[in-house]
Amino acid sequence: MDDFSDKWREEDGLLLLNGVRGLGPITLRRLLERFRGDPLSLLKASKRDLLQVRGVGKGVVDSIENAVNSDWLKKEKGKIKKHGVDFITNADFPPLLRELYDCPVGLYVLGALPPGPYVSIVGTRMPSNYGKRMGREIAFDLAQRGFCIVSGMARGIDAEAHRGALDAKGKTIAFLGSGLDVIYPPEHIDLYRKISESGAVLSEFPFGRKADRRTFPMRNRLVSGISNGVVVVESAASGGSLITARLAADQGRMVFALPGRVDQQSASGCNQLIRDGATLIRNANDVIEEIEPTLTEIENSGGNSRMQENLPSQKETVESISGIESKLLKAFREGDHFSLEELC
Structure with missing residues (x-):
């Protein structure tokens, strides 16, 4: 060459x-x-x-x-x-993101990436009124306590999490499954602007890249990977938020879930996570109680040593997830492309 x-x-x-x-x-x-x-x-x-x-x-x-x-x-x-964007590389990543074995070599950043600690809040795109309220409340309370709220700017719980942090005049960041010039969903353009002013909007994808079935799980691994813990507010049993939760476990992050009614479809994923070992939470204080003791050790080690104790190995975690989730994980890690028919 x-x-x-x-x-x-x-x-x-x-x-x-x-x-x-x-x-x-x-x-x-x-x-x-x-x-x-x-x-x-x-x-x-x-x-x-x-x-x-x-x-x-x-x-x-x-x-x-x-x-x-x-x-x-x-x-x-x-x-x-x-577009007034920065392209940052590994040396400028937060420590937890930098340690990922499938970490991107660079990120496009609109705004200023706030320091941690970070907590991700994710959930269904079609939440109940209860889910919306709890997502916003938990984000608000965590942001007031100095946590930067991370999510994916999607409809539903993601948007409520960002808005909760903004209501608290706290910090929030959004990872996109598209290039920074492709705002998805388009109705979130005002939210996009507010997030970039309060924190940052980030993407590993070049300008012009549209969101698709492959880019969303790639985005999700960064939502979980940068964070000290991941909170799932509401999710169906086959929801994309479960992929984020499985990725979080794979990465050695704490996984929290808000319980819901056993006959409510949008809560079935959270109930399943709790059954499988996620920490049940009722509010932001429950999250803080679990995360705070780990922060000093993480800062001193530059990594995430304590959180990885007593968690399943990467191999065990990947083998335990469903077929579609396994295909998605393999796809973005190896750079493969799958059609929607192959994934469904």
């Missing part, structure tokens, strides 16, 4: 690699490890050298070469400047 080391910085190389379609975070990290973490060496490598890395096929190599030889990087940097 072309010798461009005199023109590009390391951050440019990471930005370009992050935008290569079909190159998942796990495979990209394998490539970087092969070239001692230097993205410019990777981009200058021969096809033969790239193909020696596990998980790298001709399609990925061709995509990398096409990206290098195109004006994509110049255009993307122009969009970053136009």
Whole structure:
């Protein structure tokens, strides 16, 4: 590939690699490890050298070469400047996010990423009035106590969590399953603006990338991965929030669930999580009581050592989840693409 080391910085190389379609975070990290973490060496490598890395096929190599030889990087940097966005890399990530084995190499950030501690609040897109109230209340109380509220800006519980933090004049961040210029759902444009002013809106996806069935679980792993704990407010037994909860357990994060009526579909997922070992909570104080003792140790260790004790191993967690969840996890980790028919 072309010798461009005199023109590009390391951050440019990471930005370009992050935008290569079909190159998942796990495979990209394998490539970087092969070239001692230097993205410019990777981009200058021969096809033969790239193909020696596990998980790298001709399609990925061709995509990398096409990206290098195109004006994509110049255009993307122009969009970053136009939208007032930063592209941050691993060194600027919060410690818990940085430790993920499938951590992205970079994130687009609109706003200012607040310091932790972080608590994620997730749930159904079609909550009951009780679920809306509890999601907003728990977020409000946690934000007042200094926790940054994390969610995905989706309809329902996600939006209520963000609004609760904003009501408390606290900090909140949203991870999107699309590029930062593709606001989804579109009716949340005002919420998007308020979140970026109070905290930050983040995405690992380049500008123009639309949300789809693959990007949402990728987004969810960051919602859980950055956090000290994940609260599921309401979720059906097959809800996407359960994927976030399983990811949280996989990552060694605390998982909390608000119980609901046994005959209520939107509570069945939370009740299932509690049955399977999630911590039952009634309010924000229950969350704080569990998380606070871990914060000093996490800060001192730069990681998440205490939370990983007595939790299932990654292999056990992945094997315990449902077939569709397992397919989704494998898809985004390896960079595979599945049609909706294959996933359903």
